[in-house]
Amino acid sequence: MSSASIPMENGSNTGAGRKKSSFIDPGSLMRMKNLELRARAIVEGFLSGLHRSPYHGFSVEFTEYRQYSPGDDPRFLDWKLFARSDRYFIKCFEDETNLRCHLLVDLSRSMTYGTVGYNKADYAKTAAATIAYFLSLQRDAVGLLTFDETILDLIPPRFRPGQIHQLMMSLERAPAGTATNIEKPLEQVAATVAKRGVVVLISDLLTPIGSLQKNLSYLRTRGHEVILLRVLDPREIDFRFDKPAMFHDIESGRDLYIDPDAARENYLSAFQEHAGAVQTICNQLGIELHQISIDRPLELILFDLLADRMKRGRGAVRQRRPAGGSS
Template sequence: MSKLLDPKILMAIKELSLAAKTTIEGFINGINKSTIKGPGMEFSQYRSYQPGDDLRLLDWKMFARSDRYYIRESEIETNISIRLVIDASASMNHSDGDYTKIEYARYLAASLAYLGNLQGDAIGLNVFKSHEVISLPVKQDFQHLSRLFFQLEQIKPEGSFTKAAHYKQLYSGASQKELTIFITDLYQSETEIFDLLDTVSTLKHEVIVFHLMSANELALDFKGYSTFEDLETGATIQVDQSSIRKTYKAKLESYLEEVKTKALNKRIFYRMLSTDEPLEQALRDFLNQRKKLKV
């Protein structure tokens, strides 16, 4: 199963819908299938018939076996709206080896969308890039999922993260229970990304933040490069990696702890993902959050 979730293998599957299907089928085969449920009614228990009960709920097989009337009670699964939010600013073009952060984000989002659709959830997509928001409304059908895959395939990161003026109306009037999944590298010039998270968290929606970092970022190992360029501003800096690596890692650890604390204070589920890691943990985190939303 783990090979099917390996990013390097996924990137070799050019068709996004096929990659998502392959990922989810491999994932489901490796876990307890009872945790994956489709829409509809799940059996809960039997109880004795009481005057006034709907006769359509009588279980005639139980009557045949026991000669008594029983009502079959079921639990109705509550499906939700899942909004996938993708950071498509230029920093998501950062690469480590053969693929970029945006490619990892694309396959992660496609897999989550496929899994959500399989469970009967409505899926929507927002792509934040270069002072605009690309939106696909929340719907639940296979054709809509195909359109979502197409939009994911078209993402070309550029510019800086979208300013608040471009998304402040995005959540206006939103009252339906929703799970927002934000896939980002959390690179921001000021506080624009956390401003967005503030907006979402105040609406009492469940929020998952998947923070993407590459292995070369985490280890400060760029194979001898000494000049680094900011992908969003174009600014460059000279760095002696070996001399600052220890300080860099200490500051990075402090930064990640600060981000985690900020998210926790906003009741946001935060997970840092290295882009060389399989998608399995992200999918498990999604299922755990999904379970919390069921009533």
């Protein structure tokens, strides 16, 4: 896949970029120590501009009938309709109005890389905090899972007083991990979360593609809507280094002598190939992938999320299931 085909969302090449002045500069935002304050600042900024958007809210309400097939719970048979038409129909209800959102935040050591005054982990934490805060305002249940090669912290999605504070605390105290292993958290989420919801995975995805497809598709088949936010440092995207140096891999500790002039071309093509592979997987699985440079204003992430939801609401195949008795 050529580099042109990968949409890069950063401060300069999106439509929102033209209104840059109306967003908070991430650099100055990151200087705020308190994560919750940061999140609140972003969300409030976002809400102040929200009136321009015609789309808000996550759910569209309607019910439908579905023909009974053996194995369906007879509790949901519409007996009146049966009386009327002499056919069995199942009443399909909307699951629930509230969204269950799982935030999966990669805190591996590669995420501690950053050249714009803060690192990818800071950005990812802020993004997670922002989404959590925004959703909690909407009274949606938000959960958090931080991981490196193991799962660091797991807070199940709930909506209750103190949940958002717990989330912020968990994000703030999260240590920098070691290598990335994206399989485990995905497996964990897929295995433990029975109810369908939204899974937001924030990671740099700087791992071999390997079994990414299998795990993501597992999530998808469980009915989750998956949004992938890939956060990358600008240097990782353009590899702008000026002189030869020893490059130190902060994940593996390996040292390599690199001449950037000679290596840039290979790097970019390998990087694009990797990115292309990720994109292909996401396309196949119906996953929204956002590749985000960390110098991009954080509010735009919320725009992206809402835009995704809207897109899904319009055309995507809805995955429904018979309404359970519990909420």
